[in-house]
Amino acid sequence: MRKAYIAGNWKMNMTATEGREYAKALLAAVKEKGADVKMMVAPPFVTIPAVLEVLKDSPIIVAAQNMADHKSGAYTGEVSPLMLKDLGVNTVILGHSERRQYYGETNEIINGKILLALECGMDVVYCVGETLEEREAGKLEEVLASQIEVGLKGVDASAMAHITIAYEPVWAIGTGKTASAEDADSAHLFIRETVERLYSKDIAENLIIQYGGSVKAGNVKALMAKENIDGALVGGASLSVEQFLPILTFNK
Ligand code: 13P
Secondary structure: OOOOEEEEEOOOOOOHHHHHHHHHHHHHHHHHHOOOOEEEEEOOHHHHHHHHHHHOOOOEEEOEOOOOOOOOOOOOOOOOHHHHHHHOOOEEEEOOHHHHHHHOOOHHHHHHHHHHHHHOOOEEEEEEOOOHHHHHOOOHHHHHHHHHHHHOOOOOHHHHHHEEEEEOOHHHOOOOOOOOHHHHHHHHHHHHHHHHHHOOHHHHHHOOEEEEOOOOOOOHHHHHOOOOOOEEEEOHHHOOHHHHHHHHOOOO
């Protein structure tokens, strides 16, 4: 049985001051209502310490949205996984489509980051997903297969317990367009089958696959009802407690 895993990716939103207040409000709301899922928020780097002050000993994981592909050195503007670990951050989102699209991250670069994160003892949420152009050209499976094959190259079977995959069709991110629950489920099934082909049935069955792309209180139940959808990676709707709480408590 896979435990639902719901995460909020704040992207480039929330100052440290705003993040601290948000974290207090979210924690209070979750304590009051009770949540029965694995929970995570991913603030911007500079907001992480303020959020951690509030959430450190709570059930809400604080993750990073990205990290460098080296441990240290002359990489101006980058943040090392060792710096994150030192703060107490043990989870990182890698390969988000915005990193791929705007910052030139390829499957190969992301693969290097995944291997480094695992070496540093971190859990990874690895984002995959096709663009509209790729979907319309019938390349969905080809794109997902290569993102998984290249992205996870060199990842040992024993490390797969530290990997969550987030399926985020690029055309559904921030657009208000959600993949139908059926379309999302069939992409998730394909991802699970690919992981089974590369690893084993057992690893594929235990793999948590989140869906991301315009997840909201109004569509989370239908998505989560699907066999292969085990969680959500939420952008816009994770930025207010009012909108995020009903997603975290979709099964209450
Ligand atoms: P939205 O929920 O705003 O569509 O963003 C999804 C996403 O990219 C989460 O990583």
